Amino acid sequence: MNARRLIPAAALAGAVALGATTLTACSGASDPDGGKDGKVAVTASFYPLQFLAEQIGRDHVSVSTLTKPGVEPHDLEITPKQTGRLGESDVIVYLKGLQPAVDKAVAQSGVKNVVDAAALTELEAHGSAGHDHAHEGSGEHAEAHDHGDEGGKDPHVWLDPVKYAEIAKGVGAALEKADPGHAADYRKNTDELTGKLAALDTEFKDGLKNSASKTFITTHSAFGYLAERYGLDQEGISGVDPESEPSPARMKELQELAKKENVSTVFFETLASDKTAKALAGDTGLKTDVLDPLEGITDTSQGADYFEVMRSNLKNLQKAFGNK
CATH class of the missing domain: 3.40.50.1980 (Nitrogenase molybdenum iron protein domain)
Incomplete structure (x- = not known):
C-alpha cells in the first residue's frame, strides 16, 4: 500500500441519491446492462460498499464493483474504457480519498446519483500524517495509524461495526430516495442489516x-x-x-x-x-x-x-x- 490511501474526511455535499444496489465481484463496472432488466444499476468502488449494496438492495438492484477480488484496492488503476462504462451506472457508491483513481473516474462519469461513504459517518484521525509509528509521551502507545493526508483521517471505518451501520443507514436512505417504489423493502433490509451489525458489535465487546x-x-x-x-x-x-x-x-x-x-x-x-x-x-x-x-x-x-x-x-x- 502506498500513501495514496491516505484519506481526507471530506464530506460529500449533502445527502446523495443512491440508486438501488446489488453487487457482484467483477472488475470495472462490468455489468453496464444492469438497469435494462428493471433493476437499478449500481457500481461500488470496493468490497465493503459492495456488500452493503447487496444486502440492502437485494433483488431490486444489479451491482458491479470496480475492484476485482484479490486486487489491493488502494492501488487500483482504472482504464478510460472502465471510466466510460462507469458512466452507464445509475448509482455509484464509493469512499472519497481511499482510491484516487476512483475519485477521478467518478468525477468524470457524469452520474448524478453518487454516494460518498465518508459523508455518512465521521472519519477520525488515527496518528499523524507522514509521522509513522509516532509514539509520543512516556509509556503510552500512540496507535500506529498513518492513513491521512492533509486531513489525517483513517478510511477503514467498515472495521467498526457501529460506524459501518451508520454507513448502511445512509445507503438505505439513499436507495429509498432513488427507488421510492421499493422504499419499504430497502427500509426493512437496512433494519435487518444494522441489527446484525449491532449483534456483531456485542460479540466483539463480550469476546474481548x-x-x-x-x-x-x-x-x-x-x-x-x-x-x-x-x-x-x-x-x-x-x-x-x-x-x-x-x-x-x-x-x-x-x-x-x-x-x-x-x-x-x-x-x-x-x-x-x-x-x-x-x-x-x-x-x-x-x-x-x-x-x-x-x-x-x-x-x-x-x-x-x-x-x-x-x-x-x-x-x-x-x-x-x-x-x-
Missing part, C-alpha cells in the same frame, strides 16, 4: 472484554477504528505499506513492546505479504496469524462475506489475547 493483553501488532495499520471501539492498542510494523521494510529501530521497538505487553502474535493480512510479520515473529519467538482488513474477499479469506471474516478476526484476536 476480559483480555489479559490489549496490544496487537499488525503489518498494516488498518485497525484503528476497531481498536478504539473495543479498547485495544494497535501497533503497525510498516504503517500504510505492508510491503515496505520497517527500520531496524522500529523492529527493535516492537520487540521490546511485545515483551512488555505480553504480545503473543504478529498479524498479517490476506492481500499482502507476510514477510515482515514472519521476520518480527522469528526474532521474538512470536506466532503469526491473519487479521483481515476486509478490503476484498478471495478464496484465501477466512470467510465468505463480511460477517464471517469479522468473526474470524474476533477468534484470532481472542486466541492472541488468551481468551477462550
Whole structure:
C-alpha cells in the first residue's frame, strides 16, 4: 500500500441519491446492462460498499464493483474504457480519498446519483500524517495509524461495526430516495442489516472484554477504528505499506513492546505479504496469524462475506489475547 490511501474526511455535499444496489465481484463496472432488466444499476468502488449494496438492495438492484477480488484496492488503476462504462451506472457508491483513481473516474462519469461513504459517518484521525509509528509521551502507545493526508483521517471505518451501520443507514436512505417504489423493502433490509451489525458489535465487546493483553501488532495499520471501539492498542510494523521494510529501530521497538505487553502474535493480512510479520515473529519467538482488513474477499479469506471474516478476526484476536 502506498500513501495514496491516505484519506481526507471530506464530506460529500449533502445527502446523495443512491440508486438501488446489488453487487457482484467483477472488475470495472462490468455489468453496464444492469438497469435494462428493471433493476437499478449500481457500481461500488470496493468490497465493503459492495456488500452493503447487496444486502440492502437485494433483488431490486444489479451491482458491479470496480475492484476485482484479490486486487489491493488502494492501488487500483482504472482504464478510460472502465471510466466510460462507469458512466452507464445509475448509482455509484464509493469512499472519497481511499482510491484516487476512483475519485477521478467518478468525477468524470457524469452520474448524478453518487454516494460518498465518508459523508455518512465521521472519519477520525488515527496518528499523524507522514509521522509513522509516532509514539509520543512516556509509556503510552500512540496507535500506529498513518492513513491521512492533509486531513489525517483513517478510511477503514467498515472495521467498526457501529460506524459501518451508520454507513448502511445512509445507503438505505439513499436507495429509498432513488427507488421510492421499493422504499419499504430497502427500509426493512437496512433494519435487518444494522441489527446484525449491532449483534456483531456485542460479540466483539463480550469476546474481548476480559483480555489479559490489549496490544496487537499488525503489518498494516488498518485497525484503528476497531481498536478504539473495543479498547485495544494497535501497533503497525510498516504503517500504510505492508510491503515496505520497517527500520531496524522500529523492529527493535516492537520487540521490546511485545515483551512488555505480553504480545503473543504478529498479524498479517490476506492481500499482502507476510514477510515482515514472519521476520518480527522469528526474532521474538512470536506466532503469526491473519487479521483481515476486509478490503476484498478471495478464496484465501477466512470467510465468505463480511460477517464471517469479522468473526474470524474476533477468534484470532481472542486466541492472541488468551481468551477462550
